[in-house]
Amino acid sequence: MRLSRYFMPILKENPKEAEIVSHRLMLRAGMIRQQSQGIYSWLPLGKRVLDKVNNIIREEQNRAGAIELSMPTLQSAELWQESGRYDAYGKEMLRITDRQDRPMLYGPTNEEMVTDIFRSYVKSYKSLPLNLYHIQLKFRDEIRPRFGTMRSREFMMKDAYSFDLTREGAEHSYNKMFTAYLRTFDRLGLRAIPMRADTGPIGGNLSHEFIILADTGESEVFCHKDFVNFDIPAEGTDFDSVEGLKAVFDKWTSLYAATSEMHDEAAFNAVPEGDRLSARGIEVGHIFYFGTKYSEPMGAKVQGPDGKEHTVHMGSYGIGPTRLVPAIIEASHDENGIIWPASVAPFDAVVINMKAGDAACDAACEKIYAALSNAGKDVLYDDTDDRAGTKFATADLIGVPLQIIAGPRAVASGEVEVKDRKTGARETMTIDAAINKLLG
C-alpha cells in the first residue's frame, strides 16, 4: 500500500477524551473514530489489525472443532421471553420496535438464538458433540461506555456455543475451548491466565475468565508467578483426547489465580511469598459451562443411545476482538507508539523513502516494495513528501515491526537501513539483504 494513496489520518495532538494509552494511540494512529457515544468506525489501519485478530481466533476455533456460522444482529423479543432473560436483562439490552410494532432487540449475546437453531435441526445424540460459533457485532447499552473500543456499546464478539449429551461431554467441550483460548492469546502475543470467575447474567456453575497482564489493566489480579512461563498447548494438540485436554485444564488451574472479585486472601497467602504475583490485568475472554439453563426452558433435547429424550448440556465461550486490539496495545507499546506482535501487525514492514522524487531513492524503494508485495507480504510504502522526522514518528506510532529506511546517501552505495521497531536496533545492509531479511 502506497501511503500517498492510503487513508491513515494521523493525529498530531493527543486527543483529550482518551483516558488510557490504547485509546490515545488508536486515535492518534488513525485506527478508529468515534461516531456516537461508544460506537466506533474502524478506519483502514484498525480494520487490518482487527481482521488479523479475527483470523487467528477463527483458525483456533476451527482447529478445536468449532463450526462457523453467522447469526443476525437483530433478534425477536419472543426468544428471550422463552428463556426468561427478556425482562431480566435490564437497560443494557437495546430494545427496538419495528414498523409492524413487533418487539425486537439488538443481540447482546446469542444463547437463545443458537439454542433455537439447535432445537430446530438436531434430534439425535449422534450429531453431538456440536460447537457453533460466529464472529458478529453485538450491542450493550452501557451507561458509561469508555476507553475507546475497550468498552464500547457496539462491539464485535466471537461467541461459541457447545452442545453435549452429558455433563462429562460438556466438560470435554469446555476443555477444548479452554485449550483453544490459551493458543489463541499466545498467537496474539499475549500471556493470558485463566481465572475462576463469577458466572453473572449468563449463569452456570463452571466459568473462567482469561486475563492478560498489562500494567495499565483495569482490574487487580492475584496469581502464582509460574503462570507467566507455563508452556502453551502445541499446534498438534489432539482435541479429541479427553485425557490430554483434561491435563491441560488441570495444569492451568493447579495454581492460585483470581481476579479481585474472586480473590481469597488466605488462599493467596498460602502461596510462597516469592511466588506471589499481584498485578493489573484485562479480561479478554470468558468461558462458561451452564448445563441445561437454556436447553431446559427452550426444549433443546436429543434422543440418547437409550432411546429416551435428554436435555442437552451447553456452554458458551466469548472473546471480544474489538476489545482485544486495545488490550494488545496496553500490553505492548512505548513512549513513541504501538509495538505490534508480528502476527497482528497491520503491515509486515514499512518502506520509508527519505527523499521521494529522488530517482535513486524512488528506484530503491520501488524495488523493495515490489519484491515484498509480490512475495505476499503486507507492506506500507511511505512515498509521501513529508519531512523525515514526520515519517519516522509515523512509522514508530503505527508500530509496524520492521522499518526499511532508504536515504540518498545509503542508496548511493546500494544500501538501506533496517530498523526493528521493538528493540530500536538499526542495521545497514544491501537492498537485497533487506529484502531477504523480510522474506527469510
Added chain:
Amino acid sequence: MRLSRYFMPILKENPKEAEIVSHRLMLRAGMIRQQSQGIYSWLPLGKRVLDKVNNIIREEQNRAGAIELSMPTLQSAELWQESGRYDAYGKEMLRITDRQDRPMLYGPTNEEMVTDIFRSYVKSYKSLPLNLYHIQLKFRDEIRPRFGTMRSREFMMKDAYSFDLTREGAEHSYNKMFTAYLRTFDRLGLRAIPMRADTGPIGGNLSHEFIILADTGESEVFCHKDFVNFDIPAEGTDFDSVEGLKAVFDKWTSLYAATSEMHDEAAFNAVPEGDRLSARGIEVGHIFYFGTKYSEPMGAKVQGPDGKEHTVHMGSYGIGPTRLVPAIIEASHDENGIIWPASVAPFDAVVINMKAGDAACDAACEKIYAALSNAGKDVLYDDTDDRAGTKFATADLIGVPLQIIAGPRAVASGEVEVKDRKTGARETMTIDAAINKLLG
C-alpha cells in the same frame, strides 16, 4: 470437513414458504435459517459461500484502489438530519432510541457517515481521489420482505464511496467501480449487464444498475444481445488510465440496455430485430454519481490547487452479497439442486464414502481427503453411514463442483469415480489420478 462432524441440516421436504427456487434450495441445503421475518442466520454451508463472494468483491475493490474500513451499524439521527434524509427516508429506516433517549437508527446506507468521516480528516485535494468502502450489515424495514435473503430486512452490503475534487475526477472514480463491477460479477460466474437507472432516494444524475440474466429474475429487462458475449476487462487493467476506463464504460454503454422502469420502446425497436434480447433479470449492483448532494449540506470541502475551498464530488457503489448468493443460484441450478461456479463453491469437492466402515473404502477416502486438504483444497468428506441414494442426493443438492465416489468394487481395483456436478459426466480413474485431477 468430515460431514459426521459438520452442521449441514438438509431438509428432505420442500419448504412451503419458499416461492422462488433459490430460497427453496438455500433452505433445503441448510444454508440459511429464518430467525424473524426477513432476518436470517447463515448456517455453516451458507457462510462459506458468503465468505467466498465477499472475498472476490474485496479483491476487486482493492484492485480498483478502494480502501476498506468498517463503519458501525448504528448511527445517530443527527447525521441524517444534516443531510435532510432523516425525515425523508420513511418507514424503511429502523429508528431506535437508546437508554439516554438519544434518537439512533440502524444504517440502511452510509453516505452521511462516510461524509462525516471524510470532512473530519481530509483537508486538501492532495488526498484525492479517495474511495472508502466497507462490507457491513444494513437494515431496511421492508413492509414485505420475501424470497429469502434476496430481499431481507437485515442484509449485507458492500458500499463504496468516492471523493473527488472535480466532476471529471468523479467520472473516472465512477468508471473504476464500473470496471471493478464487471470483473466482480464475471468472477462470480455471472453475466451482468449495466443498465442506466433511476437514482431514487440516493439522488444524483448518473447511475447504473448491474443486472444479471436469470430466467427466474424479478424484473423484465431489454437489451442488445451482444452484451452476452462482450469481453470482460482483464485482471491487469490499469485503473489509473482515464482513457482506458472511459473506453470500457463507453463500450458497455454503447448498446441499448434498460430495465422496465427505464425502458424506451422506440429506442429498443431501433435495435435490429434479431439483436433484441428481452429477458428476466436480477439487480445485483447499483452505482451512483451524485456530485455534491451530501458534501454540500454536510460541508465536505477541500482546499484545491488554487488555494480555494471546493466542495467534493461524490459517488456511491453498492453490491449486496447476501442477495448475490441467491442470485447465483437463480442463474445456476437444475432439478437436483445448486450448481456452484467453482469460485464460490462452499467446497471444491465432496468425497463420498459409499461404505463407511469398510476398511478399503475408508482407507481410499482418507487418502484422498488428506491429500486434497493438505494441498489447501476445501473438501467435504461424507463419512456418514447414510444410504448411497441419500449421499448422492445431498451432493447434488449442495452443488459442489466435483464428487469423488469411492465404492467397494472400484476401490478393490484401486479406483474411484469422479462426477462433474454440472455436466453429470462420470469418469472412473485411479485414486492418484483423481487426486491429481483436483490438484491440477
